[in-house]
């Protein structure tokens with residue numbers, strides 16, 4: 099049996115390469131371009147493409163942009179068929195759960211924001227809640243759950259996607275939660291649990307500022323500081339799935355306490371809670387009672403406002419944040435030499451306050467050969483990024499795991515099977 103697996107694995111990898119390449123080319127590419135970009139032969143591309151068309155995953159269109167420029171045989175564009183597959187994405191944050199449904203191209207069909215504090219749930223109740231929320235979201239899109247091919251769940255903390263284990267997360271009271279195992283029985287489709295910053299990284303890599311790049315570092319700044327790495331075009335996870343925890347790299351001995359339980363982590367100088375702590379030190383009043391996410395956000399916005407109004411004590415807080423972030427990014431650049439570093443801001447935008455000190459620290463600390471080539475981009479993300487990230491995760495995993503033999507289309511997803519049945523019956 100093991101002899102037969104070799105070619106099957108290669109076929110799956112080739113199939114994944116083809117689908118991935120189409121996505122990275124704005125969902126429009128010709129067969130010859132596919133061969134050129136993937137390095138696969140024309141014959142292999144033809145075989146894979148024809149099976150993907152038969153499965154309903156790809157459609158042909160005769161309007162490729164190159165067709166009007168060239169002579170001879172017109173080029174046929176290949177596109178992903180949006181309705182071939184639908185996936186559900188869930189983002190669990192400390193203050194809310196966002197559930198969304200996306201199609202095969204990553205377009206968000208529907209999205210649901212539920213305000214709640216997951217920390218008040220037990221892990222098993224949270225799994226029940228997520229399962230119900232996904233079904234409600236699917237219903238809202240006027241679809242059946244059997245139309246969904248996979249579920250991707252993102253949450254902050256140390257997450258091993260391969261096993262579904264959450265070693266630590268601010269949304270759980272306990273450590274080492276087998277969250278993937280709790281969720282799986284509630285869905286009859288594959289479920290993938292992943293660190294939320296990795297979802298943002300995948301979304302940036304498939305649709306955003308890191309699109310198609312080989313080596314990229316994505317850093318998220320919100321209540322915590324997260325990060326993801328794309329190395330050689332793939333998400334880097336490390337040996338136990340929790341590589342690239344940039345926010346918990348250490349900057350100082352005996353530094354401020356971090357939410358992870360240790361001290362002196364990067365995020366104790368760069369995340370929202372760090373800004374509030376520094377503001378309090380210069381006299382900003384923070385109520386002693388326990389604050390929820392929205393109350394903390396309001397306070398953070400007030401701190402930003404004071405800095406914007408020119409109060410030097412508050413401006414210094416953000417300058418210092420830029421320096422620490424710059425120090426960490428310089429170390430990262432010196433370590434992995436990425437093509438680009440993308441800093442993504444969440445609900446609060448403050449890069450106009452820390453951007454200058456961030457860039458000057460990077461210039462100062464990156465080694466000479468790389469100093470002039472640091473490509474740093476900062477942008478603000480919307481809620482949609484989580485949904486697209488979850489979609490990227492699920493589609494990527496399903497594309498890679500697909501065991502459809504090239505000559506026998508056996509494991510067509512249910513939605514595609516139904517569509518095929520409908521088309522046989524002549525229904526729309």
Ligand SMILES: [Zn+2]
Pocket residue numbers: 345346356357358359360361363
């Ligand atoms: Zn930490």
